[in-house]
Amino acid sequence: MFIKDLLKDKVILVTGGRSGIGYQIARSCLLYGAVVYITSRKEEKLKAAAKKLKELGPCYAIAGDIRAVEQVQNVAEHIKALSGRLDILVNNAGGQFPAPAQDISPNGWNAVINNNLNGTWYMTQIMAKEFFIPQQSGSIINIIANMFRGFPGMVHTGAARAGVDNITKTLAVEWSRFNIRINAIAPGIIQSTGLEQYPPELLKDVSDRIPLKRLGTTKEVADLAVFLMSPMANFITGETIYIDGGQRLWGDVFEF
Numbered sequence: 001m002f003i004k005d006l007l008k009d010k011v012i013l014v015t016g017g018r019s020g021i022g023y024q025i026a027r028s029c030l031l032y033g034a035v036v037y038i039t040s041r042k043e044e045k046l047k048a049a050a051k052k053l054k055e056l057g058p059c060y061a062i063a064g065d066i067r068a069v070e071q072v073q074n075v076a077e078h079i080k081a082l083s084g085r086l087d088i089l090v091n092n093a094g095g096q097f098p099a100p101a102q103d104i105s106p107n108g109w110n111a112v113i114n115n116n117l118n119g120t121w122y123m124t125q126i127m128a129k130e131f132f133i134p135q136q137s138g139s140i141i142n143i144i145a146n147m148f149r150g151f152p153g154m155v156h157t158g159a160a161r162a163g164v165d166n167i168t169k170t171l172a173v174e175w176s177r178f179n180i181r182i183n184a185i186a187p188g189i190i191q192s193t194g195l196e197q198y199p200p201e202l203l204k205d206v207s208d209r210i211p212l213k214r215l216g217t218t219k220e221v222a223d224l225a226v227f228l229m230s231p232m233a234n235f236i237t238g239e240t241i242y243i244d245g246g247q248r249l250w251g252d253v254f255e256f
């Protein structure tokens with residue numbers, strides 16, 4: 001798709017890189033010549049993913065929960081010790097559960113806000129302070145979700161992702177003085193491991209609600225991430241790109 005050495009020797013951290021979209025982004029980064037770190041909570045699964053990815057290039061696993069500041073700091077310290085720098089951060093880790101808004105417990109609300117808003121923020125701020133600001137250069141990509149028309153059935157994640165969308169715009173301006181670019185990708189419905197938690201009856205016929213009449217692929221999201229982190233996007237910052245087959249613009253919003 002792109003030239004072979006597009007990301008040669010770039011040091012890249014992909015959160016949630018052990019599965020689905022994050023795994024495919026890590027894979028693509030390696031194919032284009034980068035040194036890749038992946039992080040997630042489940043250490044065994046994370047290590048297994050890194051072992052497979054290592055066949056393509058230098059890939060390291062550092063277990064951690066993005067919701068725990070000290071664990072995020074630990075990820076930064078490991079990267080510093082091994083590579084001495086970080087060029088690109090992909091905030092992909094996240095998730096939620098479908099539930100009617102009136103039934104979400106305070107704990108359930110906080111779990112999703114912590115995962116998708118606070119966790120992304122801790123990662124962003126710590127990696128910027130440890131690497132991007134001192135280096136006077138960096139690129140951040142936030143994977144959010146299609147909440148263009150709200151997110152009926154998942155109000156907690158809609159609120160959290162809207163927060164990250166605004167962080168993206170705010171920091172694009174505030175951190176431009178440090179030569180940091182920050183963009184977001186808002187996937188629609190992507191065929192990936194993440195969909196396994198949704199009831200099959202909900203996923204049935206879902207393609208018909210998408211103008212392009214199919215789900216997206218993890219490869220399509222990864223290609224967009226590679227473009228945004230590459231020099232081809234050097235003048236793009238503060239942007240959220242929807243990759244949803246046109247879903248945000250047409251038809252019913254799915255509802256649980």
Ligand SMILES: CCCCCCC/C=C/C(=O)SCCNC(=O)CCNC(=O)[C@H](O)C(C)(C)COP(=O)(O)OP(=O)(O)OC[C@H]1O[C@@H](n2cnc3c(N)ncnc32)[C@H](O)[C@@H]1OP(=O)(O)O
Nearest residue numbers: 094095096097105107108111112115194195202203206254
């Ligand atoms: C038509 C199809 C539509 C598809 C739309 C697709 C759009 C988006 C797709 C994706 O994002 S795919 C990727 C999804 N991947 C994941 O979601 C995986 C990660 N998810 C999680 O880890 C959880 O969802 C989580 C909530 C963030 C887990 O957090 P935590 O480990 O802290 O949870 P717990 O300690 O178990 O529970 C905390 C709290 O949350 C309540 N809760 C958790 N799961 C559910 C649930 N399924 N239903 C209702 N409530 C849930 C749990 O009960 C706890 O609250 P209390 O009971 O203590 O009050």
Ligand SMILES: NC(=O)C1=CN([C@@H]2O[C@H](COP(=O)(O)OP(=O)(O)OC[C@H]3O[C@@H](n4cnc5c(N)ncnc54)[C@H](OP(=O)(O)O)[C@@H]3O)[C@@H](O)[C@H]2O)C=CC1
Nearest residue numbers: 016019020021040041042065066093094189190192193194
């Ligand atoms: N697939 C889709 O249709 C869509 C996905 N998205 C978003 O894209 C991202 C990737 O989704 P997808 O690949 O499909 O789903 P997955 O469930 O496969 O990926 C989620 C990844 O995040 C990691 N993760 C979750 N919570 C944490 C945490 N607190 N700390 C560290 N790592 C964590 C998980 O690993 P571990 O369990 O080991 O921690 C896992 O590797 C998610 O943010 C998702 O919400 C958005 C819109 C649509």
